C-alpha cells in the first residue's frame with residue numbers, strides 16, 4: 396500500500412485540530428498500527444561525556460558552554476556490559492550508547508565502541524548508538540558489529556536548525572541518516588520542542604520525516620530541558636498540551652514508526668504521560684539520567700505501566716537480531732576526505748555563551 400505524502404500545510408492542519416479531536420484521531424491511528432498496551436523501553440547510557448566541539452544551543456555537553464557537566468572518557472567494556480545486564484533485568488529491550496562526539500573517527504575509540512556493540516548484542520538487547528556523524532563505511536562497521544539502530548536527530552525544521560547549531564548543517568544530518576539507512580541499520584531520528592521554534596517548524600520537521608523513502612523506525616519527541624549555562628537556558632518549558640499535540644501529530648502523519656516520549660518526562664505528571672501513551676507514544680527512555688539530564692526512576696515508570704496496563708516490549712519485536720560479521724573488525728579504510736558543512740557560520744547567542752564561559756573559567 397502506498398504511503399500518503401504530507402505537505403507541511405497539511406501537517407499543520409492536523410497539528411491545529413481541536414485538541415479533543417486530535418487526541419481521538421491519533422489514538423485511533425495508533426491502535427490501527429500498533430499494540431497500544433505495549434511500550435518499548437530503552438536505557439540511554441553516556442559512554443563518553445562532555446567536551447564536545449559542537450555548538451548545539453541546547454546541549455550542556457558542548458565544551459564551549461559553562462555548565463556543571465564533568466568530562467568523562469570512554470567507559471570500559473566491563474562497565475558497559477554491567478549496565479547492559481542491569482538494563483535488561485529492569486525491563487529495557489534496548490541500550491543506547493551516547494558519545495559526545497562531532498563525528499566518528501576511525502581510531503581505537505571507535506574499535507572500542509564496536510566491541511561494546513558486539514557485547515551488548517550478545518547480552519540479547521537491541522543496541523543503538525548516537526555518536527555524531529558517520530560515513531557509510533563506519534555505519535557498515537557498526538552494522539557488522541551487531542548494531543540494531545542509530546540515533547541522529549534532525550532536531551527541528553531546516554529553517555530553525557540554523558538558529559540552534561552553526562557547526563554543521565541540516566544536509567550533514569540527512570547524509571548521516573542516509574549512510575545509516577544504506578548500512579541496513581534501523582534509524583532513530585526525531586526532534587526537540589521548546590527551543591523557540593514555531594508550530595510551522597515542528598510540522599516542517601515532520602514533513603521531512605514523512606517524505607523520506609523510509610521514515611525513521613523510531614522518532615523521539617523531546618521537550619527541551621533548559622540547562623543553565625547553555626544558550627537556551629532561559630527558554631520557557633513547553634506545556635504538556637504541546638507535547639501531546641506533537642506526539643499525536645507525529646502518530647497521524649507517520650503511523651508505522653515508533654514514537655518515543657523522550658526528554659522532559661520529569662516535568663510531566665503521570666496523567667500527562669498517560670495521555671502521551673494514549674495518543675501514540677510507544678517508547679520511553681528509562682533510567683534516572685538521560686545522558687546528563689534527569690529522568691524518572693525506572694521503578695516509577697513500571698508503577699505507571701502497571702496502573703495503565705502497559706507491558707514493556709520484548710527485544711527484536713520489530714526487527715531481527717543483527718548477526719555479527721567477523722570480517723569487519725579491521726580498522727583500515729579511513730575516509731580520506733570527510734567534508735562537513737558550515738565552516739564559517741556563527742550564531743550570536745551561542746558565541747555569547749562561549750565568551751561568558753571563558754570569563755568564568
Ligand code: SF4
Pocket residue numbers: 447448449450451454455456457494495496497527
Ligand atoms: S548534542 Fe551531541 S553534537 Fe551537539 S553539542 Fe551535544 S554532544 Fe555535541
